[in-house]
Amino acid sequence: MRLDRIDFAILRELRKNARLPNKTLAERVGVAPSTALERVRRLRESGAISGYHAEVAPAAVGIGLQAMISVRLARHSREDLDAFHAYLLTLREVLAFYHVAGANDYLLHVAVADSDHLRDFALDAFTTRPEVAHIETSLIFTFRRNPDVPIYREAEEG
Known part of the structure; x- marks a missing residue:
């Protein structure tokens, strides 16, 4: 279009x-x-508009802590990547995930009730997975979505 x-x-x-x-x-x-x-x-x-979403106040639904979890996989076969991707979609704590290049393979934006929940979630969800070699957690102090959308294409004449 x-x-x-x-x-x-x-x-x-x-x-x-x-x-x-x-x-x-x-x-x-x-x-x-x-x-x-x-x-x-x-x-x-x-498909230029792919959906509409409600921005939910975290505290209203019991989210007291958000974090980014970096995940490094042990192997990089297509089967492992596909299985891990499908697994991430089953975890309610995962708000968004990014398959990235660099030292780590995935960045996961997670939302939990508190620090105990974060610890238990990280241990239970990732250290038990055979394809996961390493995780690192960073707390999010502030999260704001930019309401603007960068547009890098030129407008068509017509």
Whole structure:
């Protein structure tokens, strides 16, 4: 799908607030409400918008501590990577994970109730896995999502 400046403006506005009323969205990007509605539909259908998410206050659901866990695997076969990836998707404490290059293979953003929960989770979830060679945990003191989206493509004319 070719995106123009209006599509990019819509993506920026929805990234800031996905619950923005269509009329307000249309005003902010300078189009008619019917145009905004059709553009959002096209962006969804094309996959440019892949979903909408609620930002949940951690304390409201009992999350008292967040951390990044670096994981280094012992082996790097396709089977081990696929199995570890599938395993991570089963862990409710894992908010997000990144398969990365460098000294470690994965960075995991985890959310737990407290430091005891973090210790037990790290030990139980990772030190028992044969493909895991090393873990390192870093506490997160502050987490904020940037509501802006970097756009590196040029808008299409048209």
